Amino acid sequence: MIVSLIALSIMQVEPASVGDYSFLSLFMMSDWVIKAVMLILVLASVWSWVVAVDKFIMITLLKRRATDFEDTFWSGRTLDELSAALGNDARDPMARVFAAAMREYNEGSGTQRIGSTNAKHERIDSVMNLVINRELAKAEKGLPVLGTVASISVFIGLFGTVWGIMNSFRAIAASESTNLAVVAPGIAEALFATALGLIAAIPAKIFYDMYLTDIDKYGGRLEGYADELSAILGRKLNAGG
DSSP: OHHHHHHHHHHHOOGGGOOOOOHHHHHHHSOHHHHHHHHHHHHHHHHHHHHHHHHHHHHHHHHHHHHHHHHHHTTSOOHHHHHHHHTTOOOSHHHHHHHHHHHHHHTTGGGOOGGGHHHHHHHHHHHHHHHHHHHHHHHHTTHHHHHHHHHHHHHHHHHHHHHHHHHHHHHHHHHTOOOHHHHHHHHHHHHHHHHHHHHHHHHHHHHHHHHHHHHHHHHHHHHHHHHHHHHHHHHHHHTTO
16 A cells, blocks of 8 residues: 555656655654654664663673683682682672682681581582672673663554554545655655664664673673582582681
């Protein structure tokens, strides 16, 4: 139907009757519904890009700091030396896992009994898992924004598309003409709303999938380190510290 209207109108329109259909002009000539749709989509797109840049910086720093900490951890220093050198400066999630495990390990070491070794080892594992879950929750903060923008922007744009086409039919009914100058504004609004919906949704979906994968890999890296640290502390506990 829309294609037929456009084809019929092209045969009837004079070149001079085609107006200015720049993005700004389309926004200014739109009714309040289309303007609201366009503003929502633009804001959603900007918001998703802000979150995406923030996540890129965060994930890059997490990977770099994890590599630096692993190099330090496997440098041959003892756990006590590493703990003393780390102090309260645990900016990296992996360092916070180490600090939490060492605090639990050192708690009551002087009065430890053989029968409590397994229980203490389990407490160390539990503490590390709690820290890992908390750190991953922090890392995932903001991802729901990308997921939401990716899922609803297309539908918001589709609503604008339908509304723009309805405006075109209203214009045809009011003017009793299918001239391109009559139907073009509504169709242009509809297509512009569709484009904005795709512009907002596609990058958000790409970033969401990419960062979710990166965080899953980083979570596996944290869990792998926690398993290695747990094995080391378990051997120390079984050897009596």
